[in-house]
Amino acid sequence: MSILVDRDTRLLVQGMTGGEGTFHTEQMIAYGTTVVAGVSPGKGGTTHLGRPVFDTVQDAVAATGANTAAVFVPPPAAADAIMEAAAAGVGLVVAITEGVPILDTIRARAFLERRGVRLIGPNCPGLVSPRHQAKVGIIPNHISSPGPVGIVSRSGTLTYEIIQGLGRAGLGQSSSVGIGGDPVPGLSFAEVVSLFAADPETECVVLAGEIGGSDEERAAELIGQGYPKPVVAFISGRTAPPGKRMGHAGAIISGTTGTPASKVSALTAAGAVVADTIEEIVELVSARLRPRAVSGA
Amino acid sequence: MKLLEYQAKAQLQASGIPVPDGRVARSAAEARAAAETLGPVAVKAQVPIGGRGKAGGIKLARTPDEAAAAAEAILGMELRGYRVPAVWCEQLLPIAAELYCGITVDRDRRGLVVMLSLAGGMEIEEVAAQAPERIAKLWPDPFAGPQPYEIRQLVFAACRAVPPPAAITPARLAAQMVPLVRALHRLADRLDASLCEINPLVVTPDGRLVAGDAKLEVDPNAEFRQQDLVALAAEDGGAATSGDDPLEVVARERGLTYVHLGGEVGVIGNGAGLVMNTLDLVQRSGGAAANFLDIGGGAKAEVVTRALEMVLLDPNVRGIFLNIFGGITRGDEVARGVIEARDALGLDKPLVVRMTGTREVEGRRLLEAAGIAPAASAPEAARLIVELTRDGRSRR
Numbered sequence: 001m002s003i004l005v006d007r008d009t010r011l012l013v014q015g016m017t018g019g020e021g022t023f024h025t026e027q028m029i030a031y032g033t034t035v036v037a038g039v040s041p042g043k044g045g046t047t048h049l050g051r052p053v054f055d056t057v058q059d060a061v062a063a064t065g066a067n068t069a070a071v072f073v074p075p076p077a078a079a080d081a082i083m084e085a086a087a088a089g090v091g092l093v094v095a096i097t098e099g100v101p102i103l104d105t106i107r108a109r110a111f112l113e114r115r116g117v118r119l120i121g122p123n124c125p126g127l128v129s130p131r132h133q134a135k136v137g138i139i140p141n142h143i144s145s146p147g148p149v150g151i152v153s154r155s156g157t158l159t160y161e162i163i164q165g166l167g168r169a170g171l172g173q174s175s176s177v178g179i180g181g182d183p184v185p186g187l188s189f190a191e192v193v194s195l196f197a198a199d200p201e202t203e204c205v206v207l208a209g210e211i212g213g214s215d216e217e218r219a220a221e222l223i224g225q226g227y228p229k230p231v232v233a234f235i236s237g238r239t240a241p242p243g244k245r246m247g248h249a250g251a252i253i254s255g256t257t258g259t260p261a262s263k264v265s266a267l268t269a270a271g272a273v274v275a276d277t278i279e280e281i282v283e284l285v286s287a288r289l290r291p292r293a294v295s296g297a
Numbered sequence: 298m299k300l301l302e303y304q305a306k307a308q309l310q311a312s313g314i315p316v317p318d319g320r321v322a323r324s325a326a327e328a329r330a331a332a333e334t335l336g337p338v339a340v341k342a343q344v345p346i347g348g349r350g351k352a353g354g355i356k357l358a359r360t361p362d363e364a365a366a367a368a369e370a371i372l373g374m375e376l377r378g379y380r381v382p383a384v385w386c387e388q389l390l391p392i393a394a395e396l397y398c399g400i401t402v403d404r405d406r407r408g409l410v411v412m413l414s415l416a417g418g419m420e421i422e423e424v425a426a427q428a429p430e431r432i433a434k435l436w437p438d439p440f441a442g443p444q445p446y447e448i449r450q451l452v453f454a455a456c457r458a459v460p461p462p463a464a465i466t467p468a469r470l471a472a473q474m475v476p477l478v479r480a481l482h483r484l485a486d487r488l489d490a491s492l493c494e495i496n497p498l499v500v501t502p503d504g505r506l507v508a509g510d511a512k513l514e515v516d517p518n519a520e521f522r523q524q525d526l527v528a529l530a531a532e533d534g535g536a537a538t539s540g541d542d543p544l545e546v547v548a549r550e551r552g553l554t555y556v557h558l559g560g561e562v563g564v565i566g567n568g569a570g571l572v573m574n575t576l577d578l579v580q581r582s583g584g585a586a587a588n589f590l591d592i593g594g595g596a597k598a599e600v601v602t603r604a605l606e607m608v609l610l611d612p613n614v615r616g617i618f619l620n621i622f623g624g625i626t627r628g629d630e631v632a633r634g635v636i637e638a639r640d641a642l643g644l645d646k647p648l649v650v651r652m653t654g655t656r657e658v659e660g661r662r663l664l665e666a667a668g669i670a671p672a673a674s675a676p677e678a679a680r681l682i683v684e685l686t687r688d689g690r691s692r693r
Binding site: 109110183184246 | 438517571
């Protein structure tokens with residue numbers, strides 16, 4: 001059992017019949033994820049990629065026992081799709097969609113929180129647990145390998161870089177989770193970091209943050225309270241000027257909050273080690289795992 | 298997207314929040330006419346920045362002649378990069394006290410926050426930084442909105458933090474703030490505002506509340522359903538956006554996610570985090586990035602061409618660092634795009650390409666055959682481009 005997805009994951013894909021939905025559903029199936037249904041209003045009763053398509057999530061859950069939803073629905077309808085999935089009884093919703101209005105996200109997030117349903121994203125690459133051949137989202141199939149490192153990150157491609165860098169050094173991952181680049185995300189760094197704390201498959205955590213907000217500082221507070229595993233952190237956007245939105249809506253330094261200095265010092269003070277480059281992340285993780293491997297041998 | 302003061306005030310007024318009587322003027326004659334109707338006025342530059350008064354963008358006029366002269370002086374003025382297209386001539390208010398009331402997104406609380414302070418006016422940023430306890434806050438339920446009892450709690454808390462002026466009792470302030478905050482929240486909700494602010498919220502000597510200024514910022518992700526506001530922001534020569542960096546304006550028109558930074562190394566990559574990290578690498582190697590440009594997920598040849606074109610519009614660019622992680626982006630496609638763009642643009646500046654992912658071997662082979670050396674790692678590519686652009690400088 002990994003932190004959020006595994007072989008018991010039964011995935012339904014909202015927006016599966018669209019271009020992005022089709023491509024990534026094929027990839028998820030190829031990876032080994034159990035995809036049980038698609039949802040596209042008006043296409044109920046048809047079949048796509050060998051999976052039944054339903055008009056509503058409610059129908060899909062009733063017919064297939066889906067317990068996880070991936071959202072590939074365009075921004076105007078994304079928040080509604082997230083709430084639809086939660087109301088239909090799935091336990092985890094992964095919203096890939098980029099460009100969701102923030103007030104929509106705020107409401108959808110609150111809606112899920114009240115029902116005890118976990119949200120990852122929006123504007124995220126999703127997550128993958130290689131040992132369980134379970135992937136929900138768009139992380140490229142070929143880069144991940146099973147192993148002891150848990151990754152949590154706000155960025156998509158940067159996550160891929162870290163996965164690949166670790167992989168080339170022979171370090172696989174327990175789970176890699178992209179929580180998304182929006183100002184208001186679903187699961188936070190702190191929440192994923194605490195899932196990793198309790199996860200027997202994870203021996204070392206990589207936290208890849210970026211400028212903006214104070215979620216990295218919140219995670220540092222948690223790590224500072226006696227976190228049981230080594231944490232290697234990384235902050236991108238260290239040279240970004242204040243007041244400029246660096247692509248991600250959430251990556252903006254406003255006033256005195258969101259600065260890289262505040263994040264680096266909070267994480268360092270909490271006992272995490274902060275890497276300057278991806279190459280250094282790999283070295284630091286490797287150094288923290290090797291002594292364990294030796295003592296365990 | 299930011300609305301101008303007069304546009305924001307029109308929205309407040311339509312929501313039932315009192316604003317001073319005023320007219321928009323785009324010439325001295327119009328300002329004179331406004332003052333003839335309104336009496337003594339404040340003549341205020343319509344640009345989407347704070348601190349207009351300190352910058353000379355607000356003048357008081359007792360007579361129509363003075364209003365005309367003030368408009369003459371302010372219209373066409375440039376305030377922090379924004380040319381003033383219009384002035385708002387507004388009846389002068391008798392002021393007993395200045396409060397602050399605003400609604401914005403609180404990232405930590407994952408929702409909107411309503412803020413109220415009796416220490417409003419020009420120095421509210423300093424209050425927020427130095428004495429945050431002087432600002433009372435309320436986090437409304439995202440579905441129910443702020444309830445009257447919550448707003449009363451907010452007002453009484455604000456009055457405990459800063460005693461109210463003699464002109465108004467806490468109870469009378471609360472009675473007026475309940476409908477005002479509810480209206481402001483409904484407005485923020487309806488317009489997808491990420492900031493909706495009244496500062497100062499004026500208390501008149503007879504104890505009434507009037508919005509002395511108004512700021513309204515619309516969430517860019519919601520523009521698809523706020524087309525009326527998009528059209529409004531484009532009025533007055535698009536004043537609400539015209540002060541932006543000219544290269545960023547071009548990029549927006551071309552649908553590219555570009556931020557101008559001012560250095561000499563053009564940076565292109567896919568994914569916001571990756572590009573931010575690339576900027577960091579360039580600086581660590583001793584260079585300065587000219588820009589941030591994220592080409593997003595599917596980096597097709599055509600997108601790469603447009604990105605290179607965009608970066609080259611900046612005359613300070615001495616060389617380009619293209620950093621692509623090919624996940625769904627295919628390496629051979631990127632390579633073809635790079636070669637095509639270089640040839641089409643007659644690019645004569647150094648170009649360093651670092652690329653990984655699916656079909657990276659094919660991609661590198663294509664680049665090498667075309668005379669572009671692919672770098673093995675991102676730090677190495679950063680060192681290389683900084684070296685090449687530095688050489689370019691010394692040759693000159």
